[in-house]
Amino acid sequence: MRVLPTERLLPDGNEGSPLVEHRSEVPPMIRRTEVVAIALVILTVICVTGVLYFAKAFFLPVVMAFVVGTMLSPAANRLERFRIPRAIAALLIVAAVATAVAFIVGLISAPLLDWSNRLPELATRLKDKLNVFDRPIALWHEMQAATGGGSPESATNLQLPKFDWVQPTIEFLSPTFTEFLLFFATLVLFIASWRDLRRALIMNFGDHEARLRTLRILNEIELHLGNYLLTVTLINTGLGVATGLACALSGMPNPAGLGALAATLNFIPIIGSIAMFAILTVVGIITFPTLGGGLVAPLAFAGIAFVEGHFITPTIIGRRLALNALAVFIALAFWTWLWGPMGAFLASPLLIVGLIMKGHLLPDDSPQLPPD
Template identity: 80%
Template sequence: MVRVLPTERLLGSGNESSALSDSRHEQPPVIKRTEIVAIALVVLTAICVTGVLYVARGFFLPIVMAFVVGTMLSPAANFLERYRVPRSVGAVLIVIAVAAGLAFIIGLISAPVLDWTNRLPELATQLKAKLHVFDRPIALWHEMQTAIGGGSAQTSSLELPKFDWVQPTIEFLSPTFTEFLLFFATLVLFIASWRDLRRTLIMTFGDHDARLRTLRILNELELHLGNYLLTVTLINAGVGIAAGIACAVAGMPNPAGLGALAATLNFVPIIGPIATFAVLVVVGVITFPTLSGGMVAPLLFAVITFMEGHFVTPTIIGRRLAVNALAVFIALAFWTWLWGPMGAFLASPLLIVGLILKEHLLPDTSPQLPSD
């Protein structure tokens, strides 16, 4: 015997099934196990690569430095090649010119640095004697620490740090002769064979679209890194000249060396200008009899770097190479920790390389969020 169900029950079951199916669609997406495994593998790979780069920094730092600087200098080799200069000869001439420029800057900086290094104990005594103005605030600070039970009030004057760490730190951060030799040899060979390397890398891919994408990436890397080196060098040279003039006007000793130091340290974003300002403060306080007189040159340099960072650099470099300040700071901290001062120099170029690769290899195809 066949029973006929009421129409209401049939409709009700249909509504319930559609509601269940709708509720399933409204549930948030669940992360699959394969996705978790893929994320874990990426994290482990990044940790392993970072460890290898840190342990083998003596090999990878000169090689990466040569590749980045060679890509920056490739437009100069192309320019010489257009005037019938063989590329190998042009590579040697470019490297000799770069080495001569570095030797000139080091010569300007090294003489006063060596003189001041030999006089560190005497200069530390002079600096301590001129900073007695801070004795009363320091005494109040120690009294407050004693009142809350956090220290003793025996020390009431400014204690300068010992300078025993300076020489070991310089020896640790300075590259060895072998690293310099590896860098310059790799740089010459890279510039001389850059066209063949480009062709080989492009022809590695069999797909036409992949070859075209690789060609675009290489062209953009060469263009933007070359523009970055040229513009930053010109800007930093201007900052160094302006800093030297400011030091000369303020009566600072060896203004040419201080200007060269300002131009060199300005290649390191954020940290470089701060370090130059600190050096000018120390030199000014030691040189001049009054604290106000010693702060003239540092304050002029602060004005120069403010104008350069907020008006000159954004205008010349433009929005195309402008990157987020937080990204620059994190990249600077990471590469400085990994490779020291040379890593700090490479932080911005490597960040530009990463952004170009991300733009071409991982294009943004997701829908844009609505405007506020």
């Protein structure tokens, strides 16, 4: 019997129904071009991140000026309605912002300078107050010695860190004069020329649909960033006032400065509240004779920050733009690593910009995964 090329007999040799061979090839899950495209995207992200990291002195003040300028553009638009030229409006807005920043820095710097001049004395007082932890620390070192991790004689009481970290910390937190100058100059010019920049960016596209989409993206970014700055500023001001009142009622020194510091640090999500709680704890332990008295203000601030972070801010901001907690945390970690405290401040605004662009460039009606 002659077998056709597309047929073959059953294994036992019986002449039954032939098995048809299907020679159609299944396409690979990821084609070579897709692999190359993904690799190019990864390399581009790495290169851009490296440039932003090593050229921080230039890109940080410029990006900060762009973001803050976009936030303040609605205020310039309102001043223009009163027939104030946009250039003068930009100068007035930047002067008002600089005055507010100088006022807050004045409230915070006075106690910081006083505490920095008394660091050795304050460290000694703090060590004396924390002697209640000597026994638990000694037990910990004994357990380490029993497991071969150290000797009990290595440390039997609380050891405070040395003060050689103060200068590097100040250098890390404080931008240079050149960065300040570049930031304010770029901010004034950006606000003054924002309308022309918008028009040039929109007209750069030849397609009408692309121009309309760009206009919508810019309008939504300006609206959301302006609302974000106004809302967060009001919320942080309320938190600072509440913290100052709690510090005053509990007998903490310089409650106005501590309240201003709480409002300023709260612009940095998560990290700001943790840092403020640690500062209040240290100041309270140093100031009050008992450990319980020193923890009154930190615990009060923890309650205020909990209500603000879990009820007030999500309720107000969540109505305008929903921010995923994991996305906020990852953005905060990345930008803090890249640009320090100023990067932490920019994390949420840049995340908002990214979400807006994603919503317009990758709309929800695009192909999605099938439901489970």
